[in-house]
Amino acid sequence: MKLMPTCNEAVEMMSKSMDMELTTVERVGLKLHAFLCIHCKKYWDQILMVRDAVRQAVEKQESEESTCSLKPLPEQRKAELKALINNSLST
Amino acid sequence: MPNQNETSNSPKPVETNPETWVDEYGDYLYRYALMRVRDPNQAEDLVQETLLAALKARKNFAGQSTVKTWLVGILKHKIIDFFRKNSREKLVDPSDNSDVELNDFFDKNKQWLPNAVPNDFPNPTQAIENEEFTTALLSCLEKLPPRTAEAFSLREMEDMSSEEICNILDITPNNFWVMMHRARIALRKCLENSWLNQNK
Ligand SMILES: [Zn+2]
Numbered sequence: 572m573k574l575m576p577t578c579n580e581a582v583e584m585m586s587k588s589m590d591m592e593l594t595t596v597e598r599v600g601l602k603l604h605a606f607l608c609i610h611c612k613k614y615w616d617q618i619l620m621v622r623d624a625v626r627q628a629v630e631k632q633e634s635e636e637s638t639c640s641l642k643p644l645p646e647q648r649k650a651e652l653k654a655l656i657n658n659s660l661s662t
Numbered sequence: 663m664p665n666q667n668e669t670s671n672s673p674k675p676v677e678t679n680p681e682t683w684v685d686e687y688g689d690y691l692y693r694y695a696l697m698r699v700r701d702p703n704q705a706e707d708l709v710q711e712t713l714l715a716a717l718k719a720r721k722n723f724a725g726q727s728t729v730k731t732w733l734v735g736i737l738k739h740k741i742i743d744f745f746r747k748n749s750r751e752k753l754v755d756p757s758d759n760s761d762v763e764l765n766d767f768f769d770k771n772k773q774w775l776p777n778a779v780p781n782d783f784p785n786p787t788q789a790i791e792n793e794e795f796t797t798a799l800l801s802c803l804e805k806l807p808p809r810t811a812e813a814f815s816l817r818e819m820e821d822m823s824s825e826e827i828c829n830i831l832d833i834t835p836n837n838f839w840v841m842m843h844r845a846r847i848a849l850r851k852c853l854e855n856s857w858l859n860q861n862k
Binding site: 577578579580583584587588589590592610611613614617618620621622623624625626627628629631632633635636640641642643644645648649652653655656657659 | 679685
């Protein structure tokens with residue numbers, strides 16, 4: 572069994588390691604590959620950066636600090652929803 | 663013991679007036695849904711389902727949280743139900759050719775193809791500040807196969823475990839990590855393109 576994974580295998584393991592536990596063999600092989608291969612090292616840094624950026628964007632939207640450039644609920648739908656609510660309150 | 667009556671245990675029922683919900687929380691709920699399902703019509707429908715469910719259940723709203731937190735909690739369930747329904751119905755668009763082709767990234771020897779090698783991209787902090795990042799992210803997610811995008815949303819936006827997601831999407835752990843890998847490799851590439859082009 573070879574220890575050094577290919578680039579293809581290495582990037583699969585990088586993603587896998589973000590969602591579940593790797594085996595010891597996988598972990599060692601991945602570390603070794605990332606140490607020797609600049610492309611895969613860069614890839615790893617960047618997918619971690621993307622994970623972080625997604626979380627920050629979600630936090631920003633949830634804290635209402637910003638609208639995250641998303642459009643508001645269309646006025647027409649708002650009017651429909653209000654009518655719907657008033658209707659069921661009066662019955 | 664003069665204070666005993668004042669520290670009564672029964673909490674005052676908190677009134678929330680449903681007539682104000684649309685104006686107060688409509689945009690917030692809509693953006694919350696839009697970020698996760700991306701389709702505007704679907705996001706509108708989810709807001710409607712949420713408000714109607716809240717209307718029915720408002721007697722149960724005990725005021726332990728804010729009205730907004732309570733409504734978001736209902737919306738989250740509606741979004742998960744929507745994803746679950748999609749996968750139960752095996753909703754596959756026949757015109758959907760958006761599957762991520764891993765052969766576009768690696769050669770026969772499993773090395774990076776020259777045009778797939780990761781380029782530098784700018785630190786996203788600035789893009790998040792400028793709100794460019796969300797726009798780019800949502801349009802990149804739109805290019806993924808729908809269930810792959812759903813798996814990504816649940817994992818990275820809702821921070822759910824792989825077990826929970828496999829259950830909702832009715833997939834095996836093996837399906838799940840392959841989907842996530844495809845999502846990440848395609849998103850990274852797509853974000854690289856949109857940032858590099860924007861920041862040229
Ligand atoms: Zn490599």
